Amino acid sequence: xxxxxxxxDTIITIIATAAQRTWEVHQLDVKSAFLHGVLSEEVYxxxxxxxxxxxxxxxxxxxxxxxxxxKQAPRAWFSRIExxxxxxxxxxxxxxxxxxxxxxxxxxxxxxxxxxxLIYTGSSLKMMDEFKKSMKREFDMTELGKMRYFLGFEVLQxxxxxHICQSKYALEIxxxxxxxxxxxxxNPMVPGSKIDIDDGGERVDETFYKQIIGSLMY
Numbered sequence: 068x069x070x071x072x073x074x075x076d077t078i079i080t081i082i083a084t085a086a087q088r089t090w091e092v093h094q095l096d097v098k099s100a101f102l103h104g105v106l107s108e109e110v111y112x113x114x115x116x117x118x119x120x121x122x123x124x125x126x127x128x129x130x131x132x133x134x135x136x137x138k139q140a141p142r143a144w145f146s147r148i149e150x151x152x153x154x155x156x157x158x159x160x161x162x163x164x165x166x167x168x169x170x171x172x173x174x175x176x177x178x179x180x181x182x183x184x185l186i187y188t189g190s191s192l193k194m195m196d197e198f199k200k201s202m203k204r205e206f207d208m209t210e211l212g213k214m215r216y217f218l219g220f221e222v223l224q225x226x227x228x229x230h231i232c233q234s235k236y237a238l239e240i241x242x243x244x245x246x247x248x249x250x251x252x253x254n255p256m257v258p259g260s261k262i263d264i265d266d267g268g269e270r271v272d273e274t275f276y277k278q279i280i281g282s283l284m285y
Contacts (some may be wrong), residue, residue: 086229100183104133104143
């Protein structure tokens with residue numbers, strides 16, 4: 068049931084390669100990606116509530132394709148798109164399962180799969196356009212154009228290079244935790260401070276605090 072996911076360093080490497088060679092980086096989104104997956108094993112589900120067959124309520128359905136919520140769904144989807152890439156002339160990287168490369172003459176096309184998002188770049192805009200069209204014929208896709216926002220960071224592609232930042236994500240964190248009007252400081256606390264137990268202090272919401280820390284770590 069394991070399905071590989073592109074690592075962040077792979078995405079950054081693709082962006083860096085494109086910037087060095089003045090390539091454009093584009094993005095596609097697969098609609099209902101997991102529904103494209105074909106199951107390789109027998110999976111049965113109960114009849115959906117409200118859609119039971121009268122007189123056969125005790126029977127179950129056998130699935131032919133994956134559904135959201137199945138633990139097999141991510142792997143089934145990745146196997147489906149991997150199979151299509153290989154059939155279309157791509158070679159899978161030996162070091163990164165989600166990275167696919169295609170070469171025609173002196174041109175190269177690079178594609179990375181992150182669940183239902185595809186990041187692609189290459190030396191030929193014609194190859195990139197043909198790839199986009201072939202994917203839209205095979206799957207239900209949304210064309211997002213040049214890569215602009217991905218996994219919390221913004222991407223700005225200009226003639227001078229490719230710039231990435233997380234200002235939008237940082238502002239979203241401040242708004243989410245109602246800290247956008249707070250004063251900024253260079254250090255979260257005075258250096259050398261000692262933290263002692265305050266038995267009479269007001270109890271904090273542990274979950275809320277963990278959400279703040281988790282957002283900052285991400």
